[in-house]
Amino acid sequence: MAVLALATLAALPAPRAAGAGDRAERWAGFRIPSTGRAAGGWIGGYRLGGTPVFVITPGRRPNRAGFRPAAATADLRGAKAPSLARTRRAAWILSKYGGHRDAVQAAAVDAAVLHLLGGRTWRLGRPRGSARVRNSGDPGTVRRYARLMLGGSRASAGPYAVRVQPTVADVGGVTAVTVRVTDGHGGPVAGLPVSVTSPDGGTSQPVAGPVEAVTGDDGRALVRLAAPLAGWRTVVAEVGQVPLHWLRVRAAARGRQASVAEGGVRRTLTASARVAVRGPQSLTIAADPNVLVAGSPARVVATVDGDGSRRGATASLHGPFASVAEAHCDGPAVGTASLPVEGDGAYASPAITPSVGGRYLWRVAVDGSDATVPVASCGAPVRVRGRSTVAVSAPATAAPFDVVSTQVSLAGLPFGGPVDVTTSLYGPYDTAGQACTGNHRDVVQRRPGNGTFTSLSFQVEERGWYAWRASVPEGDLWLGSSSTCGAVGSLTQVQ
Incomplete structure (x- = not known):
């Protein structure tokens, strides 16, 4: 039974x-x-x-x-x-x-x-x-x-309902499709055959599927469709053997005789949903400018090609580093700026101002959209040249035939030297106002970098005013500079 x-x-x-x-x-x-x-x-x-x-x-x-x-x-x-x-x-x-x-x-x-x-x-x-x-x-x-x-x-009893819930897939993966069938009171329906297809399934063939399944005790059937190409796809589910909620009546041909209703008649319900298969988007970045002086604005230009939709992006500047070989985008950034992407095309970031000389790299990260996966790029190197400073602290007085020197202070060299520092002695002059012109004697000292040191000595034989000047040549990561000549601290009176 x-x-x-x-x-x-x-x-x-x-x-x-x-x-x-x-x-x-x-x-x-x-x-x-x-x-x-x-x-x-x-x-x-x-x-x-x-x-x-x-x-x-x-x-x-x-x-x-x-x-x-x-x-x-x-x-x-x-x-x-x-x-x-x-x-x-x-x-x-x-x-x-x-x-x-x-x-x-x-x-x-x-x-x-x-x-x-x-x-x-x-x-x-x-x-x-x-x-x-x-x-x-x-x-x-x-x-x-x-x-x-x-x-x-x-x-x-009542109208049955079918709901299709596909998941977003990345290209080359699978679209998981859950088909849920509920009865006239919203309860799950088990044992119904389900067939899932994708008419625009993203393949060279016009249809992906069908994939067959049967609803379980929870009223759900899960199938998977290959997702070989990026774009939007339609997922269609057909559920068979669905009980009717209306009668198929065969009325009597003659009045007062019995009418009947058909038995065993089922229907097929169809439901569909649109879902994205996310594909890659391309991103190229270029620094603008790629050489600048510390304290000047830096920008990056990002060229994005995806699905044309609006999405967010961020640009960050990483550094400073002593060399190109050492540069990377894994550490903290000296600045980060939002870069709204309105569609495919080229976008310049807001300015970020590095305050220290060195080597820098830009990193741009573009959000994914419904049909694209996120993308990021690290590169677009920037050379930032620091502003070197040099100052002297000379003895105020000396006697004829003394051997004199000055203290030289060097700063603003990113990552040290070596650097050749030239110390010059001008004079003698009758008055201090004549200083820093005419003949001078120079000494050159190689220094490892920032700091204070004592210059090589000069012998002063004649009475009068002498002026000191120190200078640093231009380097790969800094601008050259000279100390102020003729100011207080840079004059020595021999008397």
Whole structure:
């Protein structure tokens, strides 16, 4: 007696259009006593052509004249017509259980349908409804099956819904598609066949799929579609064997004779969704300018090619480094700026001002969009030249034939030297105002970098004023500079 468990077998073929002279014959069920009404003589289903049918007007005369063509309806009209909810429940039972040829199951479908559509006297537990079940070949099982069908219809009857939820995939991966089927009360529906395709599936073929699956106990089926090319794709899910929530009624060709409703008729629901397959976007960056002086603005120009959508980007300047070989973008940045990308094209970043000389690298990161993956690039080297400074601190006085020197202070050299520092001594002059012109003596000292040191010495033989000047030549990462000559601290009077 496990027939009810087989109620999810494939639906019967679509019924053919019938003429008014078509006659029904008994199909599956039990003989019961005749009453002169359509509900007497038989409990179960009939066959009309190749389609199972069940009586829905039990109080009318048996149908001898045939039936009209099938018509779909969710509203059985009339003063005593069943409610929409009861009609949907009957349609669900007929659709789900009315297509299997088994005497007990067909009798249970008949009893449950009349319980919902036939009026009070035909309900289970009422005289006429109880008598029909009692006279069947297996009343206990028929009654139990009918109550199971009624309970299922109460929980599930109504319009079924299909929802397709694809996930965004990266090109070369897979699009995971979850198909969720819910019944007329929002509950999950298990055991329904699902077929998923992608008409614009991103391949050289016009269709990706189909991939077949069956809904599980949670009403979901998960399939995976290959995603070989970037772009937008449509995912289409077809769910078969869905119970109807309306009746397919074959009205009597002659008035006052019984009408029937078809059993075992299912439908296919289709739902679709659009989803992106994310592909790469290209990014090139160039420093503008690529050589500058510390304290000057630096910018980077990023050229982006993706899906043309608006997305965010950031530009950051990393450094300073002593050499190109040491430069990288992994450490902290000296500055970061937002770089809105309105579409594909070239964009200049807001300015970032480095304050120290050295080697720098730009890093630009562009956000992903619905159809592109994020991209980042590190490069576009920048050479920033620091501003070197040099100062002297000379002795204020000296005597003739003394050997004198000056203190030299060196600063502003990024990453040290070596650097050749030239110290010059001008003079003698009669007055201090004449200093820093004419003949001078020079000494050159190689220094490792910033700091203060004592210059090489000079012998002063004549009385008068002497002026000191120190200078640093231009280097790869700094500008050359000279100390102020003739100012306080740079003059020595020999007297």
